Amino acid sequence: MNTVAAKTTAKEEAGIKSGRKLGFKKKLSNSLRYWPLLVMVIPGVVYLFINNYLPMFGLIIAFKDVNFTKGILASDWIGFKNFEYLFKTSDALLITRNTLLYNSIFILLNTTIAIAVAIMLNEVKKKFFSRFYQSVVLIPYLISMVIVGYLVLAMLSGETGFINKQLLPMLGIEAISWYSEPKYWPIILTIVNIWKNVGYLCVIYLAAIIGIDPEYYEAATIDGASKWQQVRAITVPLIAPVVTIMTLLQIGRIFYSDFGLFYQVPLNTGALLSTTNVIDTYVYRALMNLGDIGMSSAAGLYQSVVGFVLVILSNYVVSKRNRDNALF
Amino acid sequence: MVNGKQKLFQIGLHVVFSAIVLMCLLPFVLLIMTSFTDETMILREGYSFFPSKFSLDAYAFLWNDKENIFRAYFTTIMVTLVGTFAGLSISSLLSYPMARKEMPMRKALAFFVFFTLLFNGGLVPTYFIYTQVFELKNTMMALIIPGLLTNGFFVLIMRTFFMNSIPVPIIESASIDGAGEFKIFFKIVLPLSLPILATIGLMQTIGYWNDWFNGLIYITDSKLFSLQNLLNRILLNAQFIQSNASSMNMSDISAGAKIPMETIRMAMAVIGVVPLLCAYPFFQKYFVKGLVIGAVKG
Structure with a gap:
């Protein structure tokens, strides 16, 4: 995978450089043209956001005195007490x-x-x-x-x-x-x-x-x-x-x-x-x-x-x- | 003379491997033998490879309790089927556009997926998100959702496959012929990707079938237990069979038959593991392939 990844990133960079030259308008039309590809990734992106990224932000509860009556977000900050x-x-x-x-x-x-x-x-x-x-x-x-x-x-x-x-x-x-x-x-x-x-x-x-x-x-x-x-x-x-x-x-x-x-x-x-x-x-x-x-x-x-x-x-x-x- | 030496070497190898094979298999043999042993013999002689008295009591008892076992099997099969299908769909839909050069924001997306391999929030925040925000506790969804992708690992493997094994000219010519992106994906790319779909699907199937962790933390209602959760509960708390069964078969127990606790536990484990072992020879080749792909290309 990794050799391939390296090669493709080189190609990608070339693509992105030309993309920059093309300017914002072209980029937008590019996005519009490939909208089906963007739609395809939605379930996966949403899933990873919920399953992986939300818990990362959730790590802040380590700095809180969690109180369920107040709710997790509204609980008091207690710094490094825990x-x-x-x-x-x-x-x-x-x-x-x-x-x-x-x-x-x-x-x-x-x-x-x-x-x-x-x-x-x-x-x-x-x-x-x-x-x-x-x-x-x-x-x-x-x-x-x-x-x-x-x-x-x-x-x-x-x-x-x-x-x-x-x-x-x-x-x-x-x-x-x-x-x-x-x-x-x-x-x-x-x-x-x-x-x-x-x-x-x-x-x-x-x-x-x-x-x-x-x-x-x-x-x-x-x-x-x-x-x-x-x-x-x-x-x-x-x-x-x-x-x-x-x-x-x-x-x-x-x-x-x-x-x-x-x-x-x-x-x-x-x-x-x-x-x-x-x-x-x-x-x-x-x-x-x-x-x-x-x-x-x-x-x-x-x-x-x-x-x-x-x-x-x-x-x-x-x-x-x-x-x-x-x-x- | 050289030939004789080589023969001796081969025989030596077979001796070593016979020992290794025995070490791998004997624990299962012990498990199966005990499940067929008479309970009083177990209390006297302990678990043995050659029990002096056989008995089917444990299986007879479990047959009376079959509703629980069938329900657990049903849960496991449902979760495995739905989870594997949904997981494969989501990951192939996510990885294919990542393999296309034309994909807008391709690099950002790759990083978004890849970062999940490096860092994770761990058990506590995940538990609160699934129980407090999405209220999945004690639903079948709690057994399915956490395992759909787990992290971006399989997605990256699939992306590599799509980049290496689907020739770009095929996609381009289909596009020139007027096929839309969805049509190209479903009619051309997916049929060409059956090997990787089968391999990753198998790994997911095994993952769901063996999963007991999600049940341990999200399921407390014994009606929703998967097979592994039922096994897990019985392993950690032998009384669980008794308490669960006594509510159902009062008559059997009060009839004076002592519950063969030791053998029931082992019989339950046999019922849990034997189907997988029987299926193993048929998917063994793909299992090995899946492991090697995961290690070398991940």
Whole structure:
């Protein structure tokens, strides 16, 4: 998309320059001539305005003491009070730390495992099997987090779970009450996240590997390079650009987390909050369970703004490395 | 000798992938097995891949409660159909003019769409806009509208397709022949764009089918629950089945049959996930395509 976008913007600029020369009258007649195109975009523009732009303006409620009898717009301005409250609590640090740590681990492990699986998948000779394996690793990515919650419950349920009742007795370990011990959850959530998302990254990286010119491998084989040498000298360097882009995109979203993973999988359990609460779940609970609009809107704005800065930064880094792959 | 080595390598790969396949599939097998296990066995032995006693009690119980399940399925199917159709229509109508050089204010429009990918208001203002300004709480619209485009992502992918794959001369010659813009769009551009429409339509279908978040925040009336919301409620609160069912089948419960809570939960999840898994082989190819398009071209 991006190469094309760059080319078309060049053309666009030329068009706009000539447009300026044409003057206002010509421009107006141009608009009139293409009115059907303008009509076509109306539903989409209205939709994005309501669904995306109105909430952006709505962020001002973070600076208000919302009072429904007065209405949101007429509520009193209170400056940064909501943020003061938020950052005075120990929660602010905890949710920021959890969000960043979890996402960093996810990015690191998912990327490594996905590349390894993709490289192996590419080596499978029989087309039928490589297709079958690819379809199966994608199944976890296809299903909803609610279903994942059930699957994890079947494994970990304290009284009846597979691990407590079948696996641990076999190893001679006593049952663990998983849903009341926060210390296990960083590992559980990491495993669940890998299980669910590696298939997706794997498909992306496999597509990149398939795109490599087979002549490289032929030449390497003639020169007597081993499989491992080929992987290190050809595959990894040639998919590196795609890996970099995917990773930077994930880093850009490091302030956002998968709400379902942190809400459904631990079954919204209060005892686990110290290791399962992230910014998204905090905002949700403050709004829906506590009705604390001030706190939730402050945390939400904090996420939106820092998230925005990170997206811009990561894209800047991408565009430095490779102009074509940047989002803008 | 080299051949033998290669064969060994291939066998090694298949061993590794068999393990990976098992890891992906076994949780589903466990889910299905437990749903067919006798409740007393579960309480004694726990969830097991090889239960010592099978039973259909859970499904029998759910069959008594079928109205709720059918209603949830109906809601999910309606929301998915309407949402996907409306979403595809809106995004193709928005992205096609963006792909045309003649489009007035084209750059401003592209930025308007693109900015939604960078910045968003987040949950709190969105919630207030949909509940206070538009009063969508507890309506089916609340399950449809937030997911129509979500943001400009698919619109930008479609625009790229229209720019790359629809030859400009075709549009120009149709225009010379006197076809209006709408006619060109519906009669020429859309039929040429079926591959991208199918791919994005599939991604939207899966998105709507799996969506539980909008139901979680906008729907409190259990009559409007989609399938995922019903599953979600039962997962987080096992008593929900009991309270919901007892109002309907008092007679069954007072007849002395103990409600097989553990197996019912799992049976419910099976009913929720099996249709999707059965359909998966048929759309698998397009699903992969959709993922790759989204990642590489986004």
